Amino acid sequence: MTIIEMFGQSAILSLLGMGIVFSFLIILIISVTLVAKLVKAMKWDDDVTAPKAAYVSGAPTANASASGAAAVTAAITAAVSEHRKNNA
Numbered sequence: 001m002t003i004i005e006m007f008g009q010s011a012i013l014s015l016l017g018m019g020i021v022f023s024f025l026i027i028l029i030i031s032v033t034l035v036a037k038l039v040k041a042m043k044w045d046d047d048v049t050a051p052k053a054a055y056v057s058g059a060p061t062a063n064a065s066a067s068g069a070a071a072v073t074a075a076i077t078a079a080v081s082e083h084r085k086n087n088a
Contacts, residue, residue, distance in 0.1 A: 039045050
């Protein structure tokens with residue numbers, strides 16, 4: 001087997017390998033797209049949407065952000081006091 005034949009065989013194997021990987025990636029993209037359409041069609045993505053009461057046209061209202069900040073502050077305060085109580 002000459003060097004030219006070995007180069008030809010290596011080129012064929014390289015192209016075959018790249019073709020298999022490319023085909024797999026195309027099948028993967030099609031599968032993910034179909035699953036995304038299925039999830040949207042079955043409305044299984046409802047829990048990802050933002051609550052409608054807290055937002056008006058994509059921007060939070062003053063009351064929603066103030067009550068959200070108060071809730072976050074209360075949660076942090078409770079967590080810190082619980083941590084201090086358990087680790088004192």
